[in-house]
Amino acid sequence: MDGLRFGDYTGSVSAxxxxxxxxxxxxxxxxxxxxxxxxxxxxxxxxxxxxSGKTRVITRRAAYLAGTVTTAAHVxxxxxxxxxxxxxxxxxxxxxxxxxMTVCTFHAWCARLLRTHSRQAGIAPHFTVxxxxxxxxxxxxxxxxxxxxxxxxxxxxxxxxxxxxxCEMQTPEAYRASRPGWQEQTCxxxxxxxxxxxxxxxxxxxxxxLVSAARLLTEAEQVRGRLEDxxxxxxxxxxxxTNLAQYVIxxxxxxxxxxxxxxxxxxxxxxxxxxxxxxNILTFEKDYPTARVVCLEDNYRSTKRILRVADALIxxxxxxxxxxxxxxxxxGPAVVVVECETAEEEAAWVAREIRTLRDxxxxxxxxAVFYRVNSLSRAxxxxxxxxxxxxxIARGVAFYERxxxxxxxxxxRVLVNPADDLSLLxxxxxxxxxxGGTTVDRLVNLAREREQPLARLITEEDVLRALxxxxxxxxxxxxxxxxxxxxxxxxxxxxxxxxxxxxxxxxLFGRTENMEDAAAGNLDExxxxxxxxxxxHPDARLVDWLxxxxxxxxxxxxxxxxxxxxxxxxxxxxxxxFDTVFIVGMEDGLLxxxxxxxxxxxxxxxxxxxxxxxxRARRRLVLSRARYRMARGAAIRTVRSGxxxxxxxxxxxxxxxxxxxPRAGRSAEEQASAERFADWSVGRLVRHPxxxxxxxxxLDGGPRSWRAAVLFRDGxxxxxxxxxxxxxxxxxxxxxx
DNA sequence: AATATTCCCGTTTTT
DNA sequence: CGGGAATATT
Numbered sequence: 001m002d003g004l005r006f007g008d009y010t011g012s013v014s015a016x017x018x019x020x021x022x023x024x025x026x027x028x029x030x031x032x033x034x035x036x037x038x039x040x041x042x043x044x045x046x047x048x049x050x051x052s053g054k055t056r057v058i059t060r061r062a063a064y065l066a067g068t069v070t071t072a073a074h075v076x077x078x079x080x081x082x083x084x085x086x087x088x089x090x091x092x093x094x095x096x097x098x099x100x101m102t103v104c105t106f107h108a109w110c111a112r113l114l115r116t117h118s119r120q121a122g123i124a125p126h127f128t129v130x131x132x133x134x135x136x137x138x139x140x141x142x143x144x145x146x147x148x149x150x151x152x153x154x155x156x157x158x159x160x161x162x163x164x165x166x167c168e169m170q171t172p173e174a175y176r177a178s179r180p181g182w183q184e185q186t187c188x189x190x191x192x193x194x195x196x197x198x199x200x201x202x203x204x205x206x207x208x209x210l211v212s213a214a215r216l217l218t219e220a221e222q223v224r225g226r227l228e229d230x231x232x233x234x235x236x237x238x239x240x241x242t243n244l245a246q247y248v249i250x251x252x253x254x255x256x257x258x259x260x261x262x263x264x265x266x267x268x269x270x271x272x273x274x275x276x277x278x279x280n281i282l283t284f285e286k287d288y289p290t291a292r293v294v295c296l297e298d299n300y301r302s303t304k305r306i307l308r309v310a311d312a313l314i315x316x317x318x319x320x321x322x323x324x325x326x327x328x329x330x331x332g333p334a335v336v337v338v339e340c341e342t343a344e345e346e347a348a349w350v351a352r353e354i355r356t357l358r359d360x361x362x363x364x365x366x367x368a369v370f371y372r373v374n375s376l377s378r379a380x381x382x383x384x385x386x387x388x389x390x391x392x393i394a395r396g397v398a399f400y401e402r403x404x405x406x407x408x409x410x411x412x413r414v415l416v417n418p419a420d421d422l423s424l425l426x427x428x429x430x431x432x433x434x435x436g437g438t439t440v441d442r443l444v445n446l447a448r449e450r451e452q453p454l455a456r457l458i459t460e461e462d463v464l465r466a467l468x469x470x471x472x473x474x475x476x477x478x479x480x481x482x483x484x485x486x487x488x489x490x491x492x493x494x495x496x497x498x499x500x501x502x503x504x505x506x507x508l509f510g511r512t513e514n515m516e517d518a519a520a521g522n523l524d525e526x527x528x529x530x531x532x533x534x535x536x537h538p539d540a541r542l543v544d545w546l547x548x549x550x551x552x553x554x555x556x557x558x559x560x561x562x563x564x565x566x567x568x569x570x571x572x573x574x575x576x577x578f579d580t581v582f583i584v585g586m587e588d589g590l591l592x593x594x595x596x597x598x599x600x601x602x603x604x605x606x607x608x609x610x611x612x613x614x615x616r617a618r619r620r621l622v623l624s625r626a627r628y629r630m631a632r633g634a635a636i637r638t639v640r641s642g643x644x645x646x647x648x649x650x651x652x653x654x655x656x657x658x659x660x661x662p663r664a665g666r667s668a669e670e671q672a673s674a675e676r677f678a679d680w681s682v683g684r685l686v687r688h689p690x691x692x693x694x695x696x697x698x699l700d701g702g703p704r705s706w707r708a709a710v711l712f713r714d715g716x717x718x719x720x721x722x723x724x725x726x727x728x729x730x731x732x733x734x735x736x737x
Numbered sequence: 738a739a740t741a742t743t744c745c746c747g748t749t750t751t752t
Numbered sequence: 753c754g755g756g757a758a759t760a761t762t
Contacts, residue, residue: 081751081752082751105752106752107752108752151757209752270749271751273748273750274751373748378754437738550752551752552752569748569750570749571750571751574751593749631747634753740761740762741762742759742760743758744756744758744759745755746754746755746757
């Protein structure tokens with residue numbers, strides 16, 4: 001990520017003697033970078049601004065430690081993303097470090113720890129890892145189980161509450177004790193139920209991995225001590241994004257030796273809403289009084305102009321460590337700000353601009369478009385397609401979220417962990433085998449009553465008898481599971497194949513011939529992935545692969561370059577860099593994002609998010625906004641983002657695009673819409689398939705999206721969008737009836 | 738039990 | 753406007 005101008009060291013160092021080898025590790029570094037790499041024992045904090053060569057410093061330091069004061073096996077490097085872990089691994093390997101260093105994500109490390117110390121942690125060694133979808137379903141089930149209704153109590157809110165509680169390492173009891181509010185009490189109650197169900201099915205969600213690991217380290221001093229002896233040097237990347245559990249883990253792992261190296265940038269802390277505590281990095285020096293602090297302020301990525309603009313913005317934040325950004329790079333062109341009329345025009349303008357760039361000699365280099373919320377991608381996609389530009393979207397959900405993939409994995413999960421009710425429910429009638437909703441409901445209720453896993457329940461004689469006719473199908477399903485258990489003796493790829501063919505899933509997804517239905521292909525891809533995994537980890541068992549599949553679901557879809565425009569949210573942009581960056585939707589309420597006035601949203605974090613986006617740009621930065629944006633079917637007038645006003649005018653090239661003249665495509669559309677609803681007027685009678693006859697009380701919204709308020713015979717008043725509502729105008733001569 | 742409507746509700750999401 | 757879930761329909 002640090003650009004080539006930095007002079008990548010590519011030669012082989014293996015032939016050199018040890019001292020010159022370590023000398024080579026720092027030969028091309030700046031003073032500050034070198035200081036960080038060569039720092040010996042004791043805590044070290046590396047505050048690394050954007051584009052300052054942070055990754056380079058960490059990898060060099062890891063290699064340096066392994067080659068001087070210790071060996072690779074004693075070094076632990078922790079990242080947040082799989083992508084970062086992989087990159088670090090590759091770069092360290094390229095530095096010719098002996099094998100045996102542990103480089104992985106927090107979650108993977110915790111999962112491994114909990115499996116190897118499952119007894120001390122009080123957890124089943126074959127525990128299931130719950131992904132986000134699993135958690136949502138389990139929360140729903142917990143709500144029902146608590147005697148409440150998911151329609152009354154928003155699942156998302158409870159999910160958030162549980163997430164918040166876990167990030168703060170609070171048990172349901174602690175959560176309720178700390179929050180007296182009525183709603184929080186209810187959430188706490190569901191949380192308790194959730195935990196009960198989760199424990200019963202021998203599963204851990206993502207947060208549990210961290211929390212349980214932190215608890216284990218807290219409570220089992222022997223384990224903690226052994227780990228500290230094993231991992232004598234701990235490096236933690238993106239320290240500004242650590243939450244309480246991660247913080248506890250880091251502290252406990254380095255309690256005696258204090259050999260912790262934290263790297264990060266408080267100005268790039270953008271996951272506060274997920275429990276990350278920026279104070280962890282801000283108070284590092286208090287936590288480790290002997291800490292040495294190294295600041296990397298030289299930027300090797302962006303132009304002077306871009307840095308001055310980004311710096312002016314971030315300087316508005318109060319909660320931060322002052323830090324300047326400097327670069328020896330060129331001055332560069334002005335940062336461009338564009339105000340358009342509508343979101344469509346904004347997108348079209350950006351697309352045209354990219355086209356122009358592409359027609360130039362350097363073709364604009366790598367180009368990215370960032371936005372605050374995913375919903376803004378649609379307009380951009382349409383515009384890019386119209387302009388004939390290839391693009392790629394970094395979407396959060398990927399391969400492992402697909403239905404067919406989750407289905408096979410569910411089979412394997414049930415085999416590995418029969419208590420996994422969630423997975424069992426997923427496959428009990430997939431492929432269809434005559435076990436309908438009513439039967440499933442009955443089983444679920446019984447399971448709830450008896451506090452028994454479904455897999456066991458369906459083997460009970462009395463249950464089968466009570467089930468009546470569908471009992472045969474249920475029994476057949478149970479037999480199938482027993483047959484499939486054979487797969488447990490196989491390596492992951494074989495196990496997959498086995499389950500795919502014997503469960504009938506292969507047949508189910510193989511015959512769907514919809515052209516865009518890539519299900520069969522996806523399954524093949526999954527088998528390939530498993531094969532690859534088995535190749536890389538010859539000793540891995542099926543559990544290990546399942547864990548990998550749960551934790552690695554972020555198969556980074558974003559590939560470098562390829563001449564395609566990259567679309568992503570600002571959050572996804574962290575750690576990346578592009579020659580040209582567009583940030584669209586620079587509007588109040590969108591960036592900074594706010595849903596209702598004075599919600600708890602943290603403007604400083606929003607500013608950091610904007611800062612992260614801006615500092616991804618190497619040469620060109622463009623910020624845009626629309627004066628009108630569609631929200632819930634209607635065009636809403638927007639207010640431009642306050643962040644734009646915080647930028648130094650002298651560095652900007654500001655243009656306000658008026659309603660662009662030629663809009664042939666649209667006017668035709670508009671005309672059609674106008675014609676279609678020309679007969680509509682206030683007072684006319686209409687018929688609705690459900691509500692019957694009614695009278696139009698009001699019409700508004702304009703030619704682009706007509707809306708009508710209708711009073712029905714039963715006295716109810718309803719609003720409709722004409723384009724979509726199944727409303728029919730009643731002819732005048734029909735009124736007689 | 739599977740398909741067709743209508744209704745409901747909209748942040749960000751490393752693992 | 754659009755997806756997803758709850759409900760209505762055959």
